[in-house]
Amino acid sequence: MTQPPISAASYPPVIVVGAGPVGLTMTLDLAFRGLRDVILLDEGDGPAVGSRAICWSRRSLEILSRLGLGRQLVERGFTWQTGRVFQGDEELFRFDLQPDPGYGHPAFINLSQHEFEAALIDRLAAVGHPGVAWRHRVTGLTQTADHVSLTVETPDGPRIFRAAWVVAADGPRSMLRRLLGLGCIGRIFDERFLIADVRTSVDLGRERRFWFHPPFHPGDSALMHRQPGNIFRIDFQLGVDADPAAERKPERIMPRLERVLGDRTRFELIWASVYIFQCSRLERFVHERVIFAGDSAHQVSPFGARGGNSGIHDADNLAWKLALVIEGKAGPALLESYSAERVAACDENILHSARATDFMSPKPGMATVLRDAVLDLARTQPFARALINSGRLSVPAVLDGSPLNGADDPDAPRSARLGAACPDAPVRGEDGRPGWLLDRLGRGFVGLYIPPASGVPAEVAKAAARWRHLSPPIALLAVEEADDVAGLVRSRYGMAPGSFVLIRPDQHIAARFRSFDAAAVEAALARALGGKADAEEAACVA
Amino acid sequence: MRGLSSALNLPDPDGFYAELVRLYDGLDRDAAEAVSARLILLLCNHIGDRAVLREAFALARGAGLAKE
Numbered sequence: 088m089t090q091p092p093i094s095a096a097s098y099p100p101v102i103v104v105g106a107g108p109v110g111l112t113m114t115l116d117l118a119f120r121g122l123r124d125v126i127l128l129d130e131g132d133g134p135a136v137g138s139r140a141i142c143w144s145r146r147s148l149e150i151l152s153r154l155g156l157g158r159q160l161v162e163r164g165f166t167w168q169t170g171r172v173f174q175g176d177e178e179l180f181r182f183d184l185q186p187d188p189g190y191g192h193p194a195f196i197n198l199s200q201h202e203f204e205a206a207l208i209d210r211l212a213a214v215g216h217p218g219v220a221w222r223h224r225v226t227g228l229t230q231t232a233d234h235v236s237l238t239v240e241t242p243d244g245p246r247i248f249r250a251a252w253v254v255a256a257d258g259p260r261s262m263l264r265r266l267l268g269l270g271c272i273g274r275i276f277d278e279r280f281l282i283a284d285v286r287t288s289v290d291l292g293r294e295r296r297f298w299f300h301p302p303f304h305p306g307d308s309a310l311m312h313r314q315p316g317n318i319f320r321i322d323f324q325l326g327v328d329a330d331p332a333a334e335r336k337p338e339r340i341m342p343r344l345e346r347v348l349g350d351r352t353r354f355e356l357i358w359a360s361v362y363i364f365q366c367s368r369l370e371r372f373v374h375e376r377v378i379f380a381g382d383s384a385h386q387v388s389p390f391g392a393r394g395g396n397s398g399i400h401d402a403d404n405l406a407w408k409l410a411l412v413i414e415g416k417a418g419p420a421l422l423e424s425y426s427a428e429r430v431a432a433c434d435e436n437i438l439h440s441a442r443a444t445d446f447m448s449p450k451p452g453m454a455t456v457l458r459d460a461v462l463d464l465a466r467t468q469p470f471a472r473a474l475i476n477s478g479r480l481s482v483p484a485v486l487d488g489s490p491l492n493g494a495d496d497p498d499a500p501r502s503a504r505l506g507a508a509c510p511d512a513p514v515r516g517e518d519g520r521p522g523w524l525l526d527r528l529g530r531g532f533v534g535l536y537i538p539p540a541s542g543v544p545a546e547v548a549k550a551a552a553r554w555r556h557l558s559p560p561i562a563l564l565a566v567e568e569a570d571d572v573a574g575l576v577r578s579r580y581g582m583a584p585g586s587f588v589l590i591r592p593d594q595h596i597a598a599r600f601r602s603f604d605a606a607a608v609e610a611a612l613a614r615a616l617g618g619k620a621d622a623e624e625a626a627c628v629a
Numbered sequence: 630m631r632g633l634s635s636a637l638n639l640p641d642p643d644g645f646y647a648e649l650v651r652l653y654d655g656l657d658r659d660a661a662e663a664v665s666a667r668l669i670l671l672l673c674n675h676i677g678d679r680a681v682l683r684e685a686f687a688l689a690r691g692a693g694l695a696k697e
Contacts, residue, residue, distance in 0.1 A: 442643050445650065453653035453661045461646075467688075470637040474646050 098234045100413045102126045102250040104263055106219040108140065108200065109381030109398035110256035111207035115154045116406030118214050119530055122413065125216070126248060128239060130224035130257075134204035137358040138284045140395035141197045141312060141320055145185070146483040146508055147399040148192040149525050149594070156210045157192060163206065164196030165315045170295040172477050176302050179465045180472045181294070184480060189575045190511045191523035195480070197314045199284075200395070225257070228266040228377070235376045252409060253377045256398070261383035267374055273367025274441060276388065278448045279329040281361050282322050283340055284314070287354035291319050297477035299447075299462055303346035308447050310390070310477070318357065321347060322389070324448060331361040364388045366437045366444070372401075372426040380405055385433040387440035390447065390478030397436050400483060401429050407530075407592035411616065416558050420617030424491050432484030439479045446476035483508035486595055493589065493598030493611030500581045509594045512575035514566055524566070524576060528594055532561045532612060535588040536603070537568065537577065550605035561589070561612060591615055632681040633688070 100122055103110045106129035114127045143151075143160065151157040168185045171178055184194035212218060226245070227238030235253045239246050255263035264271075293313055301309040307324035314320060323343060325334060333339055340359050341351055348354045368385035372378060381398030405425045411417040449458040464471035486492065486506030495505045502510055509525060516522040528535075534554070536547065543551075543565050551563035566576050568584070580588060589598040589611050598611035639645045652668075653661050673682055 439643070442647055445647070449650070452658065453656070453665075454650050457646075457650060457653075464688075468635045470635055470639070473637040473639075473642045476643060476646070479643065 105257035112402040120410035128223040139200035142392035164198035168194035271367035496599035633684040
């Protein structure tokens with residue numbers, strides 16, 4: 088090489104490939120972090136066709152609220168929190184995903200992926216992003232020490248795009264994964280499923296319903312979800328021998344639906360698909376300057392709504408880290424922590440998803456005998472109900488053992504332990520009006536602090552003033568006892584006057600302190616930025 | 630005093646269940662039945678309380694019949 092190296096600054100900072108829920112969330116989050124000109128490429132010509140992903144969890148809504156559209160999605164979606172489990176005609180039990188009040192968002196909304204993506208695209212435009220470059224298909228990739236080059240088929244012919252970083256959010260059949268020669272490791276399940284969305288005036292309830300041996304579909308299982316506009320998603324387990332080409336035909340689908348809904352004058356088939364799935368992932372998600380997020384990095388079964396939601400959580404974990412690295416405020420160790428944290432989260436999702444699948448479609452022999460024994464005993468034995476697995480629904484992973492985790496408070500409640508996503512709580516705002524804690528946390532590092540009755544001590548105020556000038560800064564959020572209107576900040580976080588919690592920009596808990604110690608907080612910040620050595624040094628000074 | 634507990638008494642129920650199913654991996658029907666028999670005997674001895682066991686026997690026999 089005779090040419091001098093070109094600095095990364097001479098390239099656009101980021102290209103996101105794939106304008107699905109994950110790529111859109113990623114681009115939107117980066118826009119809020121000052122990267123408004125991220126190039127967003129997608130091979131399609133508009134938002135996803137059909138419903139596809141529909142269940143969006145509370146954690147995903149909290150993330151999207153931080154990006155300015157969680158409550159709008161709640162208004163558009165169909166809110167639910169109860170699941171009902173049936174064996175044949177008989178209801179075995181119900182479960183409530185949000186039994187406690189005091190959260191700013193519901194346990195789940197159902198909203199089609201099409202509408203979800205359309206809302207994010209509108210939001211991108213509203214924050215001044217140039218929009219998705221549709222019909223841009225990546226065909227080649229090379230990367231050097233300081234940038235990535237993508238060859239892209241566009242409506243105007245082939246073009247080269249360069250950027251310092253590429254986020255591969257290009258779905259389960261990821262072209263970027265293929266171009267890098269990366270394979271996913273895991274299990275492919277051979278059970279086939281039919282998924283159908285129908286509009287109907289028949290009242291099928293508000294809840295998630297799951298049937299073992301459904302009366303309308305003998306032998307297998309079925310799952311039903313309600314969407315806005317009297318649309319229901321019905322998922323039929325078809326078995327391992329089903330012929331996908333035949334099952335996709337309306338003449339096969341309509342009789343199945345008639346057995347649920349009555350004659351076909353009472354419903355309209357909107358969309359259907361026959362699918363199989365796998366539970367697998369890449370070994371790691373960061374490959375030099377190409378970073379994988381969502382289905383390109385990992386796939387799970389749909390039971391538990393862990394696919395789309397975990398992809399949103401990937402984007403949430405990655406965006407702040409990538410922005411800080413691009414700004415030169417953190418080193419590559421912070422990006423490696425994305426891989427470590429999300430691989431662990433992915434393994435948790437895969438474990439739950441694979442177990443649910445094994446329970447729903449047990450192998451012949453003892454696995455089936457045991458499964459049916461559990462269903463049988465569940466009629467009278469509460470313990471057996473706990474063993475029934477119709478999908479364990481998506482909850483945010485606790486980043487236990489993350490290299491970014493700092494000081495711990497061993498007495499913290501499990502729900503707010505080190506690495507947990509921050510639980511919400513009602514708080515009275517500065518204007519005296521009711522509001523939510525997560526809205527007050529914002530998008531940067533925050534120190535959540537409960538001051539003593541005498542007010543914020545001078546020592547804390549002085550540290551907070553200094554922290555405003557750190558790079559990145561820490562904002563102090565002092566919640567007085569009187570503003571913790573339901574006492575839920577104190578109980579959910581296990582906090583008392585004087586205790587302090589350092590919160591990351593993705594609203595996960597980075598460090599916890601029983602009493603205020605400015606130097607220890609600064610050491611925890613350094614650690615949360617991936618700089619372990621710095622943290623130890625600062626701890627020595629403390 | 631009610632003897633047999635019907636409330637959940639197993640930590641990590643999903644993990645327990647997966648482990649139980651794995652116990653039978655690769656066994657044919659006869660071998661699986663032999664494993665089940667040994668397992669029942671081991672657990673019965675561990676429980677020890679004849680009244681509790683008798684209750685469990687009746688429940689296991691009756692569960693597959695019409696619901697209560």
